Amino acid sequence: MVVENQKVVKATYSLFINGEDGKEELMEQATEQAPLVWCQGEGMMLPAFEAQMAGKAEGDAFDFVLKAEEAYGEYYPEGVQELPKTMFFNGDGEFDEERVYVGAVVPMNTTDGQIVRAQVCEITNETVTIDLNHPYAGEDLHFTGKILEIRDVTEGELKAIRNPHGCGKCKGNCDDCEKDCGSCAQ
Numbered sequence: 001m002v003v004e005n006q007k008v009v010k011a012t013y014s015l016f017i018n019g020e021d022g023k024e025e026l027m028e029q030a031t032e033q034a035p036l037v038w039c040q041g042e043g044m045m046l047p048a049f050e051a052q053m054a055g056k057a058e059g060d061a062f063d064f065v066l067k068a069e070e071a072y073g074e075y076y077p078e079g080v081q082e083l084p085k086t087m088f089f090n091g092d093g094e095f096d097e098e099r100v101y102v103g104a105v106v107p108m109n110t111t112d113g114q115i116v117r118a119q120v121c122e123i124t125n126e127t128v129t130i131d132l133n134h135p136y137a138g139e140d141l142h143f144t145g146k147i148l149e150i151r152d153v154t155e156g157e158l159k160a161i162r163n164p165h166g167c168g169k170c171k172g173n174c175d176d177c178e179k180d181c182g183s184c185a186q
Contacts, residue, residue: 001150003053005041008153011053011062012036013145017136024142032148039153042161046071049143056147066141075138082127100128108132 003009013036016024030036038044040053048070056062068074088106090096100106104120108130118130153161 001058003040003056003147003150006153006158007040008037008149008151008157009040009053009147010035010037010149011145011147013143016142016144017139027136030145035148036145039157039161042158044161052143053147058147058150060147061145062147063144064142066143068138068140071139071141072134072137075133079132079137080121080129081132082129085123085126085128088128106130 001007011030012032013028013030014026015028017027019025040050045053046066048066052062052064052066085095088096088100090099100120100123102120102123105117106120107115108118110116116132118132119135120128121131122129
């Protein structure tokens with residue numbers, strides 16, 4: 001069996017980016033005990049990553065680089081914005097220190113209603129500076145790893161991938177749900 005659309009793939013991987021000193025730094029890692037798992041062709045991974053995986057078989061090793069434009073795009077300075085601290089007040093009208101701190105990733109609503117993730121860079125008495133760029137924006141990504149397992153996706157898994165929030169009624173236990181909402185991989 002090879003990696004192709006609607007196959008569930010388990011793999012180890014190490015992700016490296018170039019550090020400030022020009023040497024590669026390990027940023028993420030998935031081991032045999034905690035592998036990366038995705039369903040090929042369902043948009044769970046970067047398209048260029050999936051293209052590199054296509055056709056690989058169980059036991060195959062991989063080692064490739066995705067250029068920034070194939071991965072998370074270039075870094076845009078205008079993605080760094082200074083916002084009024086009042087935008088981060090909780091329901092009690094106070095600054096939400098538990099959720100909003102330097103390094104935190106917070107959900108933000110765009111003007112067209114989309115939710116994006118922003119990293120908090122700085123907090124002052126009056127403002128919060130956020131960065132809307134992906135943490136790996138502007139970086140070439142070097143992946144190494146090995147394909148551990150490839151199998152067919154089940155119908156329940158496919159439903160859960162395509163409708164990740166399901167009906168919400170079953171809270172993760174579809175046996176207790178009267179609907180086949182597809183929110184649980186069965």
